Amino acid sequence: xxxxxxxxxxxxxxxxxxxxxxxxxxxxxxxxxxxxxxxxxxxxxxxxxxxxxxxxxxxxxxxxxxxxxxxxxxxxxxxxxxxxxxxxxxxxxxxxxxxxxxxxxxxxxxxxxxxxxxxxxxxxxxxxxxxxxxxxxxxxxxxxxxxxx
Amino acid sequence: xxxxxxxxxxxxxxxxxxxxxxxxxxxxxxxxxxxxxxxxxxxxxxxxxxxxxxxxxxxxxxxxxxxxxxxxxxxxxxxxxxxxxxxxxxxxxxxxxxxxxxxxxxxxxxxxxxxxxxxxxxxxxxxxxxxxxxxxxxxxxxxxxxxxxxxxxxxxxxxxxxxxxxxxxxxxxxxxxxxxxxxxxxxxxxxxxxxxxxxxxxxxxxxxxxxxxxxxxxxxxxxxxxxxxxxxxxxxxxxxxxxxxxxxxxxxxxxxxxxxxxxxxxxxxxxxxxxxxxxxxxxxxxxxxxxxxxxxxxxxxxxxxxxxxxxxxxxxxxxxxxxxxxxxxxxxxxxxxxxxxxxxxxxxxxxxxxxxxxxxxxxxxxxxxxxxxxxxxxxxxxxxxxxxxxxxxxxxxxxxxxxxxxxxxxxxxxxxxxxxxxxxxxxxxxxxxxxxxxxxxxxxxxxxxxxxxxxxxxxxxxxxxxxxxxxxxxxxxxxxxxxxxxxxxxxxxxxxxxxxxxxxxxxxxxxxxxxxxxxxxxxxxxxxxxxxxxxxxxxxxxxxxxxxxxxxxxxxxxxxxxxxxxxxxxxxxxxxxxxxxxxxxxxxxxxxxxxxxxxxxxxxxxxxxxxxxxxxxxxxxxxxxxxxxxxxxxxxxxxxxxxxxxxxxxxxxxxxxxxxx
Numbered sequence: 001x002x003x004x005x006x007x008x009x010x011x012x013x014x015x016x017x018x019x020x021x022x023x024x025x026x027x028x029x030x031x032x033x034x035x036x037x038x039x040x041x042x043x044x045x046x047x048x049x050x051x052x053x054x055x056x057x058x059x060x061x062x063x064x065x066x067x068x069x070x071x072x073x074x075x076x077x078x079x080x081x082x083x084x085x086x087x088x089x090x091x092x093x094x095x096x097x098x099x100x101x102x103x104x105x106x107x108x109x110x111x112x113x114x115x116x117x118x119x120x121x122x123x124x125x126x127x128x129x130x131x132x133x134x135x136x137x138x139x140x141x142x143x144x145x146x147x148x149x
Numbered sequence: 150x151x152x153x154x155x156x157x158x159x160x161x162x163x164x165x166x167x168x169x170x171x172x173x174x175x176x177x178x179x180x181x182x183x184x185x186x187x188x189x190x191x192x193x194x195x196x197x198x199x200x201x202x203x204x205x206x207x208x209x210x211x212x213x214x215x216x217x218x219x220x221x222x223x224x225x226x227x228x229x230x231x232x233x234x235x236x237x238x239x240x241x242x243x244x245x246x247x248x249x250x251x252x253x254x255x256x257x258x259x260x261x262x263x264x265x266x267x268x269x270x271x272x273x274x275x276x277x278x279x280x281x282x283x284x285x286x287x288x289x290x291x292x293x294x295x296x297x298x299x300x301x302x303x304x305x306x307x308x309x310x311x312x313x314x315x316x317x318x319x320x321x322x323x324x325x326x327x328x329x330x331x332x333x334x335x336x337x338x339x340x341x342x343x344x345x346x347x348x349x350x351x352x353x354x355x356x357x358x359x360x361x362x363x364x365x366x367x368x369x370x371x372x373x374x375x376x377x378x379x380x381x382x383x384x385x386x387x388x389x390x391x392x393x394x395x396x397x398x399x400x401x402x403x404x405x406x407x408x409x410x411x412x413x414x415x416x417x418x419x420x421x422x423x424x425x426x427x428x429x430x431x432x433x434x435x436x437x438x439x440x441x442x443x444x445x446x447x448x449x450x451x452x453x454x455x456x457x458x459x460x461x462x463x464x465x466x467x468x469x470x471x472x473x474x475x476x477x478x479x480x481x482x483x484x485x486x487x488x489x490x491x492x493x494x495x496x497x498x499x500x501x502x503x504x505x506x507x508x509x510x511x512x513x514x515x516x517x518x519x520x521x522x523x524x525x526x527x528x529x530x531x532x533x534x535x536x537x538x539x540x541x542x543x544x545x546x547x548x549x550x551x552x553x554x555x556x557x558x559x560x561x562x563x564x565x566x567x568x569x570x571x572x573x574x575x576x577x578x579x580x581x582x583x584x585x586x587x588x589x590x591x592x593x594x595x596x597x598x599x600x601x602x603x604x605x606x607x608x609x610x611x612x613x614x615x616x617x618x619x620x621x622x623x624x625x626x627x628x629x630x631x632x633x634x635x636x637x638x639x640x641x642x643x644x645x646x647x648x649x650x651x652x653x654x655x656x657x658x659x660x661x662x663x664x665x666x667x668x669x670x671x672x673x674x675x676x677x678x679x680x681x682x683x684x685x686x687x688x689x690x691x692x693x694x695x696x697x698x699x700x701x702x703x704x705x706x707x708x709x710x711x712x713x714x715x716x717x718x719x720x721x722x723x724x725x726x727x728x729x730x731x732x733x734x735x736x737x738x739x740x741x742x743x744x745x746x747x748x749x750x751x752x753x754x755x756x757x758x759x760x761x762x763x764x765x766x767x768x769x770x771x772x773x774x775x776x777x778x779x780x781x782x783x784x785x786x787x788x789x790x791x792x793x794x795x796x797x798x799x800x801x802x803x804x805x806x807x808x809x810x
Contacts, residue, residue, distance in 0.1 A: 021749065021758060022669045043533045049391045051535065054384050094535030101530055105520045109513035109542045116505045124493065124501075 020053065021061070026068050035068050038080055042067070043094050051094060152217055155205030156296035159246075162198035162253075163286040165191050169256075169279035173272035177345070185272035189260035192275050195282060196257035203237075203250045206295055210237050216302035219243065219295040225308040225726055227696040235319035236309045241443065241459075242295035244322060248439070249285045251323075251330040255359075256282070259334065266355055273341030274334070281333055284466045292459045308697065308726035317377035325370030325397060329435040331363025332404055336432030339425045340474055343481040348425065353415035356428070358785055360411055364404045365781035371397050372774030383732035383747045385665075385762050387770060390539040395518045396438030402511035403431040406504045408781075413500050417562065419489030420497070422482050423504070429478060433471040434511070440467050446522065492564040499557030499565075506550035513542050551605060551656065554649060555612025559619070577615050581608035595664065602660025609653025613646045644784025651777030658741075658769030666763040673756045681763030683744050684708045688716070690757060698724045700733075703748055703757060707737055714739075721748045721757075741768045 020039075026032040039053035044060040052060040052067075063084070070080045084092050096102045134142065169191035176184025209217045210233045213226040223240040224233055232239075238247040256278045259271065266274070289295070312318075338356045342348040374397070379387040388394065410424045440446070444460030491497035517534045524530050555577060559570045571578075585604035592600065620642070621634035666681040677686050685705040693700050700722040707714045719735030734747040742765045749758025 020669060022671045025669060041535075041537050043535060049389060049535065054386065089531065091531040091533055094533050095537035095541065096532045096534060101524060101528065102520075102532065105516060105534065105538075106542070108516045109509055109546060112512040113505065113509040113546065116508060120501055120505060 020064060024061070024064055024068065026072065031068070031071050034077060035064070035071055038067050038071075038077055039064055041081075041094050042084060043092050045088060045091060151205045152209055152214065152296050152298070155202040156294070158198040158205070159202040159286065159290060159296070162195045162202070163283065163290065165195045165198065166279045166282040166286060169195060170276050170283055174276040174344075177269050177272045177276075182268065185268055188272045188275035188279075189263065192253070192256040192260035192278070195279070196253040196260075199246075199250050199253045199286075202296075203246055206243060206246060207234060207237050210234065213306065215304065215306055216298055216300075217295075218297045218299040221299055221303045221306050223309050224306040225697055226305060228309065228314070229696075231316065231319055232309060232314045235313070238322050239309050239313045239318065242289070242293045244326075245285065245289050245293050245443070246295055247323065248326055248330060249282060249289065251326050252278070252282055252285065252333055255331060255334050259337075267351075269345060270338070270341055270352070270355070273344050274337045277337035277340040277344075278333060281337075281470065284469070288459075288462050288466065292462050306726075308724060311698065311722065311724035311727060311729050311731045312381060314697075314724075315377065315381055317373060317381065321370060321373045321377055324366050324373055328363050328365075328367025328370050328404075329397070329400060329438065331359065331366060332400060332407075332428075332432040332435050334359040335363070335407060335428040336474070339428035340477060342425060342485075343477050346481055346484040348421055348485050350415055350418050353411050353424070357408075357411045357415055360404065360407050360428075361781050361785055364401075364408050365778040365785070367397065367401050367404060368774055368778040368781070371401060372771045372778075375774075376771045380734050380736060380745075381731070383734055384760075385734070385745050385747070385764070387767075390517075390536045392518050393442055395514050396441045399434040399511055399514050399518075400431055400438060402507050402514065403427060403434050406507040406511070407431050409500050409503050409507075413489075413497050417489035417491060417497055419487070419491060420501070420504075421485050421487065425482065425485070426478060427504070427508075429471075429474045433467075433474070434515075436467050436470060440464060441518070491562070494560070494567050495565040496557065496560045496562045499553065499560050502553060503550065503557060506546055510543055510546045510550075513546060514539070517542070548605070551609060551652065554609060554652070555615065558613065558616055558645065558649060573619050574612060574615060577608060577611045580611055581605070592664070599660045599663030602663070603657060606653045606655075606657030606660060609656060610650045611653075613649035613653065616642065616646055639787055641784045641787040644780045644782075644787065646780065647783055648777045648780030651773045651775070651780055654769045654773030654776055656773075658766055658771075658773055661766035661769070662764070664765050665767075668761045670759050670761075671752065671756050672759045673754075676756075678759060678761050680744070680761045681765070682709050683714075683763055685717075685744070685746060685761060687757075687759070690751075690755075697726065698722045701748070701751055701757075703735075703759075705735065705746060707744060717744065717746060719746045719748050719759075721751065738768065741766045741772070743767050 020036070026035060036053060040051050042052045042063065044050045044052045044055035044057055044063070046057050046059050047055045050060070052063045066084075067080055070083060075083070081093065085097075090097065096105065098106050169188060172191075173185050173188035176182070176187065206217075206219070208214075209220050210224055211230065213220065213224060213233070215221050215224075215226075219240065219242050223243070224236045228236070236243070238244045256275060259266065259274060259278070263271070335356055338352065338359070342352055371394075374394070375387045378389065379385065407424070407427045410420050410427055413420045414424045440460070440463045444463055446460055489497070517539055521532050521534050524532060555574055556567075556570055559573055560567075581604045584607045585600050588600035588603050617635050617638065618631075620638060622628075622631040668678050668680045670676070670678045672678060672687045674687050674689050677684055679685070685707055688704040688706055690701055690703045693702055700720045702718050702720045705717050705719070707717055715737060717735040717737045720733035722731045722733060723729070724731065732747050734745055736746075737744045742763070745762040745764055747760050749760065751757050
């Protein structure tokens, strides 16, 4: 229910401001570039699958400003992310951290590939060889066919 | 009255589908041609009924019949005609009706293909198709009836979601659905083969055109949706790894694998069991996509249906069809004979690798989309899986596949020669490396990875056309001979070449996004803003009043090096009925590149926030997809796939004996 309320609030209050607004942009282009990179990896929690860099919502704007404040204060990229995770939980990261409960998520693509490759190799190896000689029964059948002429 | 007739026709269609489901299945079992021949007749009757129902709903929309609840909720009398029509499928109930209509349309076409599909196969296939129709008709009639009346009738409608009032969205869902639902035919054919316990190259030859056609439509549908998101959502992105997008990407990946594995099956009679499984999985993913989008289980940018009751119903359909077909597969697949041996290094081997990578990529999207849901249900932990995750996992799986693609296309069937294949691609390798070096040199100090992406794109395009060159051109012979030879190559070869070159174009377009330039500014009339080689001057802001919205339109003059190139208009709209604002980006196209400008908030002092992009080569992303679909379509016109064509073949008798049906 809380999420629904937040969503409604975002739709009503969010209005149609642009994603990153001119007044948010930092003077230092290096820091601004880092801010954009970080923002693209953070979820706007009241939106539907948007990063705070893309979102028009007020909350996204607040978070963008927060990210820039932390960067201006001298935080590293990781410190900024950690700060936001501490505040809003892991939900804020669009790229989940590599931890026990996301192990399967991160490894699954490559597990599928490796297991699939293994399966294919085993399956193809098990099949009879292409030039296998005829067995007795087949040979007799062949002879019978040839004799018929 | 007409609306009630439509409702009745839908109920009638349900009854007829039940007959189409039970009787032919029994007929195939009892080997009774009379019972089997019920299938095509009923399929056409069901199509007529559902078609009629769809027309009545469309009529209710066109005539703005506000006594129908669905029309009230999604239409408005002042809406332009095209959006009145597209409004029919711009909502949950109507889009499900479109879904079933397309399902029945495919059934109808199979029913008419009497002379090409063996009777038992046709009967079983149409029976499976009917089972799907029954399930979805029940779903519509029980939970999502678009024909419900509103008493008393409303005076005016609530309008269609303004984001959906767009020509792109008028054609996106039908294209997408033809793709999605088209895979139902491959699925039905696969189940029919399992029921019959019989499958051969004839089966593959019959199924391949359907799969290919569905794949072409899905490709176009996805590209259309992506372009729509690009110009309508106003922030210039074209793919968001949104669950709804993933829902269409998964069947596309599986379908792409299926298109390739049916080739192996048709030509070499191998990979039968896998092809059958893939056909089942592809449509299962289509069903899953329908479930994800329609149930609202994942809220995302374009979900417009949120209703748990419906969700449960579709989940039931999902479990029955996926579970049922997989059970059928486990039970009957061991009966299928394996054929067609091949060496690991061969075209078949390459296509196995293709399938492996595509299936893994599909699994990645599947897991990334559903993992957060599963985790939340199981542990209560909430995590997000967004674009950065997919970029980090999907790309490493796709890039090797793309690198191998021209090699696979060049390898010979049955037993290939890797060294010879590589030698035939020397020129392509050389040219691609030169391109990478040139781009690196010209853009020194810019993005590092993107030049390699450009090289990969060039490699794919050249590698595809290399097949034409090596097959038609001989050293010392005049070009005119090569041209005649090239024209004589089968259409399916040309189709492959175009489809693969299309992939290369998409890669080029995606790589070029690294050189996008973005500018932000707050502007007053007379102010300038620049991005890349282009400068824009805000000329004026004009308020306008249209029938169903009002807007502020900003007119920009576009210059390049002081020379005027034209004007572009970007709008900020407010749809009055829903009180919903939208941004209409102003887009100016130069060759394959675009200048993209979207408006932000209007300030009280008369200035406006402006976001400007210069996007070099961006059009290649969608153009590439269109070229891919064109390749597929070209392949469809191949003599081999044109049904019953061998009989009309004016050339010598077929080289390979055609298996008896």
